[in-house]
Each structure stands twice: as structure tokens, then as C-alpha cells.
Amino acid sequence: MTFNLLHEKLQKAIQDLGHTTPTPIQEKAIPKVLEGCDLQASAQTGTGKTAAFILPALNKLADPAPAGRGPRVLILVPTRELAMQVANEAAKYSKHLPHIKTVCVYGGMPYPLQNKQLSKPYDILVATPGRLIDHLERGRIQLNRIQMLILDEADRMLDMGFVEPVEHIASLTPKNRQTLMFSATLKGNVLNLSRRLLNQPLEICIEPSYDAQVNIEQQLHTVDNIDHKYRLLDHLLADRGMSQVIIFTATKHQADQLADKLSVEGHPAEALHGDMNQRQRTRTIASLRKGAIRILVATDVAARGIDVPAISHVINFDLPMSAEDYVHRIGRTGRAGASGVALSFAAHRDLRLVQQIERFTGKKMTPTVIPGMEPKFKHQAKPQRKSWGPPRRRFR
Numbered sequence: 001m002t003f004n005l006l007h008e009k010l011q012k013a014i015q016d017l018g019h020t021t022p023t024p025i026q027e028k029a030i031p032k033v034l035e036g037c038d039l040q041a042s043a044q045t046g047t048g049k050t051a052a053f054i055l056p057a058l059n060k061l062a063d064p065a066p067a068g069r070g071p072r073v074l075i076l077v078p079t080r081e082l083a084m085q086v087a088n089e090a091a092k093y094s095k096h097l098p099h100i101k102t103v104c105v106y107g108g109m110p111y112p113l114q115n116k117q118l119s120k121p122y123d124i125l126v127a128t129p130g131r132l133i134d135h136l137e138r139g140r141i142q143l144n145r146i147q148m149l150i151l152d153e154a155d156r157m158l159d160m161g162f163v164e165p166v167e168h169i170a171s172l173t174p175k176n177r178q179t180l181m182f183s184a185t186l187k188g189n190v191l192n193l194s195r196r197l198l199n200q201p202l203e204i205c206i207e208p209s210y211d212a213q214v215n216i217e218q219q220l221h222t223v224d225n226i227d228h229k230y231r232l233l234d235h236l237l238a239d240r241g242m243s244q245v246i247i248f249t250a251t252k253h254q255a256d257q258l259a260d261k262l263s264v265e266g267h268p269a270e271a272l273h274g275d276m277n278q279r280q281r282t283r284t285i286a287s288l289r290k291g292a293i294r295i296l297v298a299t300d301v302a303a304r305g306i307d308v309p310a311i312s313h314v315i316n317f318d319l320p321m322s323a324e325d326y327v328h329r330i331g332r333t334g335r336a337g338a339s340g341v342a343l344s345f346a347a348h349r350d351l352r353l354v355q356q357i358e359r360f361t362g363k364k365m366t367p368t369v370i371p372g373m374e375p376k377f378k379h380q381a382k383p384q385r386k387s388w389g390p391p392r393r394r395f396r
Contacts, residue, residue, distance in 0.1 A: 002030050006055055007062040009096035014055075017092065023048035028204045030056050033180060038201040040181045040194045044327060047206055049182050050089050053150050058093055060148060061100050061123050070142035071103070071125035074149050074173065076166060078156040079301055080106040080128060080281065086152065087126045100124065107131045108277050115140060129157065129165035136172065146173040149197075154183040155190050155324075160301070163193065170197050184324050216334040219343045220354065220365035222375040229317060229345050230261070232373055236315070236343065237267045237295065243312045244288070246332050247297045250318035258317065259297040269295035300325050309335045316344040319353050323360030343368075348377050 002022040003014055022030065025043040032039055033056035043049040057073045065072065077083045087104035094100040101122040105114050107130055114131075118140050125132075125141070135141045149170060151157065157166060170179075179198045183190050186205065194201060223229050236242065249255045252273035259271040270293050272284050287293045289308050298306075300320060311333045320326050326344075333340030344365060346354050358364050369375075 002027050005031060005034055006059050010055060010058055010093060012096050013093045025049050025206045026052045032202050034059060036178055038179045038198040040186055040198060040201045041204040042183055042186045043206040044184055050086055053180050054089050054093055057148055058100060062097055064099050068145050070145045071123060072145050072147045073124045074146050075126045075152060076129055077152045078160050080108060081306060083126050083128055090124055105131050105135060129162045129169060132169060133165055143172045146177050148178045149173055151181045154181050155185055158189045215339045216330055217341045218365045219368040221343060221345050221368055223345045223347050224376050234265060235370060244310045245295050245313040245315060246311055247315045247317050248329050249297060249299060252299055255297045255299055262295060267295055269297055272296055272298040274301055306332055309338060312340060314342045319344060319346055319350050323357045326357045
């Protein structure tokens, strides 16, 4: 069994957490990483991929090494929330290995606090690219001891414009390092980056499995315009059965605007997006976990890494621009075996996007109409032309 390959103290931590069977990504990745292979892996959020790289990384560090300055394992992630989540996972799995220390650095966190943490011996560094480069330029971090470089959610990092920072950081690490890349997809820029940074990598692709979404009811609400969205949202939020809900918008400005509008209309809401400072974001997520916030209005990037089992509903006020982001969004509900509901608002112009999402997930959203709030227009599938060219002219 895969977990039996790990250090006995890691096995104990796994047992303490109640994990008995490795997920597919863990089953395939952990043995290969332990063998020292470079790895490029495609796996969705919620598949256990964090443990798939954290556990073998900790296994490498289980035997104490000679003292030195700088980390031995570097994990790069795209967002602050994901950085904190990965660092927390490292702490949980290493609880029986007290000599292993993890430091987490990201934008928005006060420099004095990070400087203090970086001044002490540590083994694992979890970082966002921008803040890491700041510390590198100030001479506070050295990467010459890196044995393992891990890129988590590489596709998201590239989408956020971190290609050059990631390559610069990698160039400062030893060439004989082991490199792991985890991404939702392995194509385009992600594949090109893999070719530049990895050495004869093994490829593991875990096909998206939507079995985990069988406990998520997916509804589709056709809307006429923005006012129609507001009326539907007001009606839905009046249902106290929505114990906790995340509402997704397309932009940061919309998140603030919608949160303010809902609060004025009697639905107290908080916003979460990248323009907020880290103290605000940390406080907001903590309040959400405690149940002090019922309604959170968020953008895609800000909501990455949120793991709150009590989220009962997700509402796509604006549909995401990619099917992958849709999966990430609705995955915020129906966690830890609970059931959840995902509702999506779609105007007539969104029909093609709805079809893309349904093809990607292999599951149809259930058209839903609230009496008295019926749309004037209904989605109708357009017939697909079999030819790419213009219709042939008939001659008689």
C-alpha cells in the first residue's frame, strides 16, 4: 500500500487524520516521487493532490540534515489562501516530526513577521512568487539548498502572469533538484514551462472525476438582465435553508458592489478579493469558518483554497469564463461528505458557455424557474452545422 512506503511517523500522522486509503493521485504520484523522479501531474482540486506532494517531501526531510541556511523544499503557489492551506497541511502531516519547520510567505503579510520567521532554521518554504522574489532581492532567502521544487496549480500561476518570476526562481535553485508540477491541465504554456524546468518527467493524468459532485445539485436559472439577477438573488437569500453561501462575481469591483447592495437590502454580506489586504482576507475567511459570515461574495482567485465544510450553496452570479473554474467554484460546497447546491445565473448570451461547462463535467444543469420570476427568454439549443463552410447552393 502506498502509505506504507512512507516514514513510520508520517504513517502515524495519516492514521491520526483518519486517512486509510490513498486517492488515485496519491497512489500514482507518491511512489514515483519517492523514487526521485521529476513529475508533471494533472489533477483537479479536491483529489488529494496536496498530500500527493507534501507526504513525499516530508519523507525526504524525515532524517535531519546538517544545519544550513535556507529551505530544502520550496513550494510555489499562486495565491495567499492556497499558500496558507498548503502550509497547514505540511504542519498536520509533520506533527510527529517536530524538527521539520515550515515557513509561509505571501503578499500582504507584514514583512517584520516574515523576516522573524525566516531568520530561524526551517526546512519547507511555501510562497507566492511575487513575495518570494522580494525576499530574494533583499537577501533574506537563499535557495542553494533546495532539493525539491514543487509548483502547485501551475496553470493558475501562469494565468496570473507569473511565468517569468517562476522561471527566475527556478534558475536560483540547484540544477540537480527534483521538480514536481501539479496543474489542472497539462497543455499550452503549462506544458512549455514543464519542458523548460523538469528533467525527463513522468506524466500522471488523473481524469476529472465528477463522482464527488453527485452530492451537489446543479441548477440553471435563466435571466433576462442584471435586474432579474438581483430579484432572483434576493428571493433565494431569503431562504434560511441557505446556511452559508458563496456568491461568485466576475470582478473585484462587482464583488464589493454586490456585497454592499445585499447588506443594504437586509442580507449582510462580506466581500473577498485580491485588492483586500491580507489581514482583511484572513479575518474574513476566519469569520466564514466560524459561521459568523453567512454570505460571502468572492472572485475566483480569492476563493482558491477556501475549505469550509459548512458552505451549503454556491451561486454563480456571473458564470466563470472556463469550465475548470466552474468546477473549482462549485467544489466549495458539498465538502466532507455533505450535500450542496450550486446555482448558476445565465443570460441568453451565456448559452455557449453553459454548453461548454456541461460537456466538460458530463452533467446537465437542471433548468429551474421560480414562480413569478420567469424569464422572458428561454435557452434553446442551436442546431449544429455539420460543415465548416457555407451551405451549399442547390441547383435544380
